[in-house]
Amino acid sequence: MPELPEVECARQVVDRALHRTIVGVDDTDEFVCRPHAPGDLQRALKGGQLVAAHRRGKSIWCDMVDAGGDPGPALGIHLGMGGRIVVTGPAGTASGGDPVPVSGKAIWNRFVLRFDDGGELRLFDKRRLGRVRLDPAIDALGPDAAEISRADFRTRVGRGTAPLKARLLDQATLAGVGNLLADETLWRARLAPTRRAGSLSVEELDELRRVLRAAIRRAILRGGVHTGDLIEHRRPGGHCPRCGAELVRATIGSRTTWWCPAEQQ
DNA sequence: ACCTATGTTGATAC
DNA sequence: GGTATCAACATAGG
Incomplete structure (x- = not known):
């Protein structure tokens, strides 16, 4: 579904993932995470926090800080043809905010950040044309x-x-x-x-x-x-x-x- | 089996 | 170099 209006809604969902410490990263989908190799995103993100979520057109990117609070690379997220963002609250609480409940096979979670409170940010994308990458070229838009x-x-x-x-x-x-x-x-x-x-x-x-x-x-x-x-x-x-x-x-x-x-x- | 699909991109041809 | 076109990408669903 994602065009500008849908992506703005997704960006607002990402806002709920800000200022939570990342303790786990699933970046094993080599197509969605290209050109990064598995582990690249994990190394760049683990221990850090997302601190702001921006959008231009259909592209989302997040400002990052590392474990020491210093600025890190930006985390770019594109939803492709059918990607959705799901952010869950701390473990044991209701999963928050997504206007349409997303359910499906775990294999359709193409990229996942796990936070220290037990919640997650997921890129859910059956079609697999979504994309996650560090420091996306927003200026090309x-x-x-x-x-x-x-x-x-x-x-x-x-x-x-x-x-x-x-x-x-x-x-x-x-x-x-x-x-x-x-x-x-x-x-x-x-x-x-x-x-x-x-x-x-x-x-x-x-x-x-x-x-x-x-x-x-x-x-x-x-x-x-x-x-x-x-x-x-x-x-x-x-x-x-x-x-x-x-x-x-x-x-x-x-x-x-x-x-x-x-x-x- | 075949066709279509809300997107991006790299190759190609002016 | 700028501009325009289109196949390819991976997958689901009709």
């Missing part, structure tokens, strides 16, 4: 989609010959927009995903930014991008919930894309 200024949005999004949807999905342009949020936002803005990004007027770009920010806020409040008004209609035979026209489907930016051919221009 564009500005966060929920924070980007109007001026930056105009110059970064409103250029180039790629289809508008591909531009929105480019995390180096703008961080946080995924496939569902892109379709929902373009539908709300009445813009065709096939438009060349550089062909948008300043007015269209400002409106697109306004609609995107509203869609993000709404998704955070309602529990995820899948709650968007268009999303349930993204299926064969689906119709535009505003005008009733049959939606069309195509692959744009190498992702499945649905839109209303009558309204989105």
Whole structure:
């Protein structure tokens, strides 16, 4: 599920793991922890504490201190296509806070921090496309989609010959927009995903930014991008919930894309 | 068996 | 160098 709204919720879950001493690390999943070797993360994290959880786009990273209280490497967490963060409280207490109960095989816990109070932070990810690494390259990401200024949005999004949807999905342009949020936002803005990004007027770009920010806020409040008004209609035979026209489907930016051919221009 | 999937990335070709 | 495209990644579920 993870696009920006889901990742912000996950970051808030990570907040509950702060200031707890790490006594155990399961970093044995070589795909999720790549390019680190098993044991690398354990050595870097054991005995330390997470002290802050940040997010930019779909990436989370945590500031660390070591056992002596000195700054350590940052711990980067990416949820991939379907990862979730679970943080449990001290042993014997209810597992805290996760809005949707997560249950499944232990093998789907791809990375685990165990704290001295008996609680854990887990990256639960059936699909295994999530990722954990030290000192992730956050600078490679564009500005966060929920924070980007109007001026930056105009110059970064409103250029180039790629289809508008591909531009929105480019995390180096703008961080946080995924496939569902892109379709929902373009539908709300009445813009065709096939438009060349550089062909948008300043007015269209400002409106697109306004609609995107509203869609993000709404998704955070309602529990995820899948709650968007268009999303349930993204299926064969689906119709535009505003005008009733049959939606069309195509692959744009190498992702499945649905839109209303009558309204989105 | 075959297809699709809310993401990222490295290779490739302009 | 910048830009754009897409297969590959690992796995589950329809």
